[in-house]
Amino acid sequence: MPGVLLLKAHRSEGADMSAEGDCIFCQIAKGDIPAAKLFENERLVAFSDIQPVAPFHILVVPREHIATINDLRRKDQSLLGEMVLLAQKLAGEAGLAESGYRLVLNCNADAGQVVFHLHLHVIGGKPLGGLVS
């Protein structure tokens, strides 16, 4: 029976399109794929979104491969706090503190998540309209 369990575990991993080896944001974090980085430290990287929806559109990304919000655990509380504070800092440096900006975390298909490595969108530089559009 242990063999069956191992096989299942292996299949599950193999079918996961967001596995770390294939993950574009893991590769950007490692420097294997270029990106317009604004910031990096031991836990986070931030870079410009390749298809910006506003004059300012960056992504704040943990170096650790966490596929979706559903995969967050209690141990990740401080990481999320760091992500929001980095978003605040970079939006502020871009001059958006007063005019405002939006932070977006998409989870899975209905939210339109297409990259399955947790990322915080930081969007601003123009009026963004209503939350649901």
Ligand code: AMP
């Ligand atoms: P989401 O829909 O929340 O999964 O958003 C994924 C975001 O990643 C989109 O806004 C894409 O434009 C962006 N993106 C995808 N590939 C890259 C890349 N190589 N460099 C920068 N941004 C990217």
Ligand code: ZN
């Ligand atoms: Zn990843």
